[in-house]
Amino acid sequence: MPIPNTPFSWHRNKENLGIWHGRGKVAATGVGTSPTARRWDEKPETSMGALTLAAIRKAIDDAGIRPSDIDGIVLTPESTTGVTNDPNTPPPEGWDKVFKMVDYPQAGITRGDIDWVLLNMPELSNVQFKMYGTGCMSVAFTTTAEAIARGHTHTCLVVRGWHNLAGRYYVGQGAAALDTASGPFKYGAWGTPACSTAAFPFEEYCRKYGKTHDMMAAFVVEQRRNGLMNPDGFYSQHRPEMITVEDYLAGRWIAKPANIYDNDLPVQAALAVVMTTAERAKDHKPKPAYVLTHAQTRPETQGVTPSLESWERLSDKMGRMLYEGSGLQPEDLDFENMYDGFTLFHQFHLEGLRFASRGEKRGYALDLYQTDISIEGPNPVSPSGGNSGNGRTRWWNHRDSILQIQGRSPSQIKKPANNGVSGAHMPHFCDSLIWSSSPD
Amino acid sequence: MPKQSPIPDDFDRPFYDACNEDRLVIQFCAMCSRYQFPPRRACVNCTNVNLAWQQVSGRGRIQSRVVVYDTPTSTLIPDQPFNVATIALEEEPDVTMFSHLPGVPVDEVPIGAQVEVIFEATPATGQKVPEWRVVG
Amino acid sequence: MVFLISFDIDGTLEFGDPPGGITVEMVRRAKELGFLIGSCSDRFPSAQRAMWEAHNIEFDFVAAKHMLPDVRERFPADKYLHIGDRELDQQLAEQAGFEFLWDHEGVSEPWLDWLRTDGQ
Numbered sequence: 001m002p003i004p005n006t007p008f009s010w011h012r013n014k015e016n017l018g019i020w021h022g023r024g025k026v027a028a029t030g031v032g033t034s035p036t037a038r039r040w041d042e043k044p045e046t047s048m049g050a051l052t053l054a055a056i057r058k059a060i061d062d063a064g065i066r067p068s069d070i071d072g073i074v075l076t077p078e079s080t081t082g083v084t085n086d087p088n089t090p091p092p093e094g095w096d097k098v099f100k101m102v103d104y105p106q107a108g109i110t111r112g113d114i115d116w117v118l119l120n121m122p123e124l125s126n127v128q129f130k131m132y133g134t135g136c137m138s139v140a141f142t143t144t145a146e147a148i149a150r151g152h153t154h155t156c157l158v159v160r161g162w163h164n165l166a167g168r169y170y171v172g173q174g175a176a177a178l179d180t181a182s183g184p185f186k187y188g189a190w191g192t193p194a195c196s197t198a199a200f201p202f203e204e205y206c207r208k209y210g211k212t213h214d215m216m217a218a219f220v221v222e223q224r225r226n227g228l229m230n231p232d233g234f235y236s237q238h239r240p241e242m243i244t245v246e247d248y249l250a251g252r253w254i255a256k257p258a259n260i261y262d263n264d265l266p267v268q269a270a271l272a273v274v275m276t277t278a279e280r281a282k283d284h285k286p287k288p289a290y291v292l293t294h295a296q297t298r299p300e301t302q303g304v305t306p307s308l309e310s311w312e313r314l315s316d317k318m319g320r321m322l323y324e325g326s327g328l329q330p331e332d333l334d335f336e337n338m339y340d341g342f343t344l345f346h347q348f349h350l351e352g353l354r355f356a357s358r359g360e361k362r363g364y365a366l367d368l369y370q371t372d373i374s375i376e377g378p379n380p381v382s383p384s385g386g387n388s389g390n391g392r393t394r395w396w397n398h399r400d401s402i403l404q405i406q407g408r409s410p411s412q413i414k415k416p417a418n419n420g421v422s423g424a425h426m427p428h429f430c431d432s433l434i435w436s437s438s439p440d
Numbered sequence: 441m442p443k444q445s446p447i448p449d450d451f452d453r454p455f456y457d458a459c460n461e462d463r464l465v466i467q468f469c470a471m472c473s474r475y476q477f478p479p480r481r482a483c484v485n486c487t488n489v490n491l492a493w494q495q496v497s498g499r500g501r502i503q504s505r506v507v508v509y510d511t512p513t514s515t516l517i518p519d520q521p522f523n524v525a526t527i528a529l530e531e532e533p534d535v536t537m538f539s540h541l542p543g544v545p546v547d548e549v550p551i552g553a554q555v556e557v558i559f560e561a562t563p564a565t566g567q568k569v570p571e572w573r574v575v576g
Numbered sequence: 577m578v579f580l581i582s583f584d585i586d587g588t589l590e591f592g593d594p595p596g597g598i599t600v601e602m603v604r605r606a607k608e609l610g611f612l613i614g615s616c617s618d619r620f621p622s623a624q625r626a627m628w629e630a631h632n633i634e635f636d637f638v639a640a641k642h643m644l645p646d647v648r649e650r651f652p653a654d655k656y657l658h659i660g661d662r663e664l665d666q667q668l669a670e671q672a673g674f675e676f677l678w679d680h681e682g683v684s685e686p687w688l689d690w691l692r693t694d695g696q
Contacts, residue, residue, distance in 0.1 A: 038593050176512040178444060178514075179564040180445045180565065182446075185444075186446030186447065187477075189562075190524050190538040190539070191512070196506050196508070199506045200503075200526055201504070203505060203506065241619075241622065243620055247620040250640050252640055252641055254510045255507065255524075257506070260618055300485065302474060302485075302534040302535045302536075303536025303537065304478060304538050307503065307526070308504075310534075509642075510664055517664070517667060518667070520664075
């Protein structure tokens with residue numbers, strides 16, 4: 001029987017649903033992060049699949065449990081947003097000497113596969129619940145929270161690997177190199193790079209609220225600072241280079257008003273997290289990071305690209321759903337770790353949550369960036385450093401929220417981290433969770 | 441600008457055939473009285489699959505813009521940097537299309553200006569696509 | 577005669593990511609023969625400086641990739657060359673009045689011929 005995707009009925013994408021039925025009954029404990037690399041060198045032992053297995057082992061070890069304690073796995077199968085192989089591309093020579101194979105030849109290379117993981121980790125002998133949280137690891141997190149709250153699994157792995165093959169990520173590759181366009185590419189034949197999705201609404205935002213792109217510099221510099229504190233991040237491991245305001249302002253435009261440093265760097269990496277019931281979390285080694293609620297928004301875009309109006313409307317809705325489901329208020333959040341890859345996404349999420357708002361509803365985030373948004377300050381913005389500070393994964397933010405609540409983040413905020421939020425990816429297409437040090 | 445030529449399929453052929461006749465035809469959902477573009481299998485609002493193709497006025501306003509300096513599309517690299525604007529259709533401003541705004545200097549896009557559709561033949565196959573020019 | 581060579585880093589130089597075909601030895605030879613050399617890359621200028629220093633190469637300039645016109649203005653020369661691995665490198669070089677070589681074309685060090693032919 002094929003492994004199912006998250007049922008739509010599990011989504012909390014409406015208002016007036018009340019407090020989440022699983023509030024405080026689910027927690028994250030063990031966290032495992034693989035080493036990172038800029039690109040895959042085509043060796044089996046450095047493949048996305050190998051990194052995934054390494055992350056799983058670390059997460060189980062970190063939780064202080066046995067592999068046989070795991071009874072569920074939720075995995076995000078897509079492992080890139082860029083260049084990938086044809087699904088039928090055979091694996092490289094020597095692959096079958098290192099890994100057991102499933103029918104899908106790209107499993108472990110350019111696609112995550114639960115059966116492949118289980119075949120290559122026979123010690124995960126008690127997995128009964130399997131589900132794909134597709135598209136984004138945020139979906140895997142919210143799916144796992146719901147699965148545990150509903151009693152489908154008790155101790156579950158949340159998993160995502162990212163691959164980055166040799167060569168350039170998008171430019172002049174595949175469909176973009178042709179003089180014809182088919183499928184979904186044909187409506188984007190105007191040559192917009194991916195960051196345009198963020199740049200169009202950002203341009204509208206700046207006009208509406210009288211802001212400028214230069215005001216992003218403070219945020220991007222802080223992201224890199226936070227990322228360089230993380231020993232598991234790509235930049236700290238491979239390019240420990242600090243960006244300056246001058247570097248950012250001199251950045252080459254990709255799609256003005258998005259410059260090269262508003263774009264995140266594709267990398268190879270994997271994350272696994274152990275989530276469990278509040279009861280069982282007491283027996284795990286790390287302090288539990290409880291889930292108080294989760295929520296989803298999905299695109300309602302009628303046109304070729306989202307507008308400012310749709311991003312403001314849907315990120316506002318996300319904020320309202322999270323506060324309703326958790327019973328918290330904006331002032332209860334000690335930090336926010338919303339998505340940043342592209343960096344221009346971030347302020348839309350932040351304002352939807354009314355994070356650090358002094359009564360402002362919209363148009364205040366870029367001003368907030370000019371204040372103390374550091375981990376030492378009163379309003380820690382994105383303490384994970386996000387994709388901008390660590391490389392593209394869409395999960396640094398979730399990982400760090402768990403570690404912050406557990407009090408062991410490498411970029412730990414200085415005030416007590418009692419409640420925080422993480423979510424990805426776009427302001428109109430997002431899965432978010434509120435994390436807490438207390439189940440109550 | 442030498443755009444890639446879109447290859448119509450059975451699903452979106454009504455849109456592309458209309459372009460070749462210099463008409464702008466997009467999907468309309470009678471259940472919720474909404475237009476949408478690009479073509480999709482169902483209404484993004486109510487998931488109705490019985491969508492009609494309707495001709496629209498071909499008038500709109502410039503909603504936003506970017507200036508592309510690093511396109512992934514090989515055929516457009518020689519023309520960098522170039523404008524790309526989003527055009528909000530007069531019938532329903534939530535429905536947007538892209539435009540290179542032929543004739544508008546780079547970085548001088550008049551946000552909010554009225555535009556009207558024109559149809560541009562793409563080099564590889566001759567398939568026409570909608571483009572937009574500033575009115576007045 | 578003064579000749580200036582700008583190297584892209586990633587995909588062009590052997591210590592780029594991905595590595596390119598232009599070796600440290602080729603760059604060092606050009607410098608020793610009197611070429612003005614430096615990098616125009618998407619790496620931060622501070623990171624570019626650190627990379628040259630790590631390979632013990634004296635450099636004349638570092639700049640962001642789109643700042644080739646600025647390099648041309650700062651360094652009067654008889655001939656300007658940029659070596660890179662992307663169509664964008666080629667476009668930016670040509671717009672700035674630089675000759676352009678793909679990274680693989682640079683492997684044979686064609687700039688050394690300029691010394692014999694006065695850049696012809």
